[in-house]
Structure formats: structure tokens, C-alpha cells
Amino acid sequence: MSEHRAQNAAQRPSRLALSVVTVAAATLVAGCGQQSQVDGELTASLIQPVARIELKVSKVAPGGRTGEQVYKAICGSCHDSGALAAPKTGDTGAWGPRLGQGFNGLTASVINGKGAMPARGGGSDLTDNEVKRAVAYLANLAGASFTEPPIEE
Numbered sequence: 001m002s003e004h005r006a007q008n009a010a011q012r013p014s015r016l017a018l019s020v021v022t023v024a025a026a027t028l029v030a031g032c033g034q035q036s037q038v039d040g041e042l043t044a045s046l047i048q049p050v051a052r053i054e055l056k057v058s059k060v061a062p063g064g065r066t067g068e069q070v071y072k073a074i075c076g077s078c079h080d081s082g083a084l085a086a087p088k089t090g091d092t093g094a095w096g097p098r099l100g101q102g103f104n105g106l107t108a109s110v111i112n113g114k115g116a117m118p119a120r121g122g123g124s125d126l127t128d129n130e131v132k133r134a135v136a137y138l139a140n141l142a143g144a145s146f147t148e149p150p151i152e153e
Contacts, residue, residue, distance in 0.1 A: 063127045067137030067148050070130050074123040075138060084116035087142075095142035103146045106135050 087094035
């Protein structure tokens with residue numbers, strides 16, 4: 001048995017040396033060669049988002065907005081979905097009693113506010129003519145035949 005132990009003891013340094021040499025060789029092989037060059041433009045193009053939003057600010061002078069522009073900017077937020085019990089756009093059943101008030105009655109309701117709708121529909125910068133245009137536009141989508149006041153230049 002003692003011969004066996006002596007033989008194992010003699011092999012230990014060579015096993016250890018072989019392990020160290022193997023690790024060193026692997027490290028050298030893995031680290032050799034040139035470092036890869038990173039192309040900044042390629043990287044930037046590859047990590048760009050899928051969609052891009054560009055906002056444009058278009059300022060319209062007060063009094064110069066059409067009924068459709070006012071509707072899309074202010075009125076549609078409630079009337080498209082029927083939020084806060086607003087009659088939905090184009091719903092003739094819901095608009096029928098309101099259209100019975102006539103153009104002037106509807107316009108007065110919008111200018112002064114009614115129910116959950118604030119005065120001027122929340123568009124404090126709207127002129128009376130812009131409110132009238134929006135009322136005509138929205139009411140006409142429900143079957144009325146109101147005439148939008150012209151835009152004065």
C-alpha cells in the first residue's frame with residue numbers, strides 16, 4: 001500500500017501542472033486576435049424603436065377654426081364615446097330631443113354649459129362663431145341641416 005501512496009503523491013504535481021497549463025492555454029486562445037470594432041451607426045440603427053412620433057404644433061388664429069376642427073380638438077373626446085352621458089356622435093335617437101331646441105338653443109347650451117359639459121365644451125378660447133360651427137357640424141352628423149357660419153378672413 002505504501003507503494004501505491006507514493007505513486008499517487010508523485011503524480012499530484014504533474015496533474016496540477018497539467019490543469020494549470022490547460023487553463024492558461026484556453027485563456028490565451030480565447031483572448032487572442034483583434035478586438036471587434038463597434039460600428040456606432042449600425043448599432044444605433046439596430047436599436048431604434050419600432051415606431052416614431054413626430055408632433056407638429058399648428059396654431060390657428062381664434063375664430064378661424066372650422067366646426068370639424070373644433071369637434072376633433074374638443075368635442076370628440078366626449079361625444080365619440082358617450083362619456084359623461086354625452087350624446088354619441090351620429091346617434092339620431094339621442095340627438096332628436098336636443099335638435100328640437102333648434103340651432104340657437106343648442107348653441108346657448110354649449111356656450112353656457114349643460115350637465116357635465118363645461119361652458120364652451122371646455123374650450124375657453126373658442127369664439128361664439130367657432131362654437132356655432134361646432135354645433136352645426138355635430139348636429140348635422142345626427143341628421144340636422146344647420147348652416148355653419150362662414151369663416152371671416
